[in-house]
Amino acid sequence: TKISRASITNIDPQCTTGQRPPVVHEAALLKLVPTLLKKGLPAMINDLYVKYGSVFTVSCLGVTKVTLLIGPEVMAHFFQGLESEISHGNLFEFTVPMFGEAVGYGRDTATRTEQMSFHIEALRPSRLRSHVYPMLQEVEGYFAKWGEEGIVDIKLEFEKLLMLISSRCLLGKEVRENMFDEVFRLFHEIEDNGVTLISFLFPYLPTSANRQRDRARIRLTQILSDVVECRKSSGTVEEDTLQKLIDSKYKDGRPTTVAEVVGLIIGLLFAGKHTSSHTSTWTAACLLSHPTFLRAAIEEQQQINNKYKDKGLDYNAFIEMDTLHCCIKEALRKHPPTPMLVRMAHRRFTVKTIEGKQYDIPQDHIVASPTIVNNNIPYIYKDPEVYDPCRFGPERREDKIGGKFSYTSFSGGRHVCTGEAYAYMQLKVIWSHLLRNFELELISPFPKTDWSKFLPEPQGKLLVRYKRNGVVHPLN
């Protein structure tokens, strides 16, 4: 079934002529607990979707109401509505003690929106050119330390490597060269203690986790503030993202303060860390268990390597790696690191389903969109359970079938991921190196998803046997 774009846009979200969505009560939810335990959260939501349709409200203890929206045709207001009508509301309050009160959800909507534009500007694709060489250097340096052959937990390897890349490209050379260990130890403390269930629900409760988080943030803020102050006083200008945030200006001409720069860069580290490392691990699991696509990705590397052998791989070369891009994108479709997007409805709004039913979503409902289910809708994705990167190729373009909200691993609209281009670039730099230089074999079973984590991740280690392929590449 093809959904027409008209069905997505031809509806005034404030016109309330519909009915309330069907409600899934606690008793019905209890019946699905075996599915949840046996098959996981996506299977449970999928069962609800099959039974109740693309819009339904889950009642939790009769108090909290969460309305789920599934499928691109009901997502327009969720993604594009004004912040005054639908936003993260206080659902992201837990980030304030992590990033500081100077940024994001510690500020009013207008300031936050301007700060988001600093992130967009700092990470826009045209800015990425300057990151490619440092990324390549980090990747080559890292894998040079591997032996001729061996077995590694590739999940751990990617985590370490991605921290080095972030440290160099986002934070800059002061941190990368002189204080990498301390900065990332403090960052982990903020993260580990800042996203527990208790900290999420009660971010200001004087628990020991919250206190540890606060102590770590104060110390990290001191270190990064010194870096920023030092650059400002010496007039040093670097090519990294920190510099872009230092140079950002509000519409009224006011420059960002040191506290704002530090909060914004901690926010970026947080947004990019697990998302990128989980994606690289899922890409390993998917690619190494699908020899046809692995071969296609290796062949593409050989072709591009030949084409660029004189000048070396640059920004354009990585942009040309379509096969690799689709392999990563498909791993992300099946295993989105942010499997559920959430908002608060500050005003009621109306959605129209593909069947033409209209529903009013009441004010004050939490609204959730399960990416993990959206990315597997059979009228959009043919055989959605199959890993098939070709679905994004020019002949099929399945991610466009339902309009612009068919593929939402990077969200969409107002809060679309600012780091998408950066994320693809660093993943492609890593994978391009691996494919050109190593023979890789997956020796762990295909991982399950660990749903107990705030951002679900591949469960356990992912063991990979590697062997240098012995070919001397002109670029290495």
Ligand code: HEM
């Ligand atoms: C494969 C890797 C990544 C995935 C799958 C991903 C996914 C997402 C998603 C789904 C959101 C939106 C959440 C929502 O709508 O509530 C988001 C937001 C964001 N991401 Fe990413 N992300 C990735 C990597 C990165 C990286 C590397 C950075 C930065 C270097 C980054 C920076 C951000 C920022 C700043 C936001 C907030 C945007 C806003 O609220 O306006 N992301 N990301």
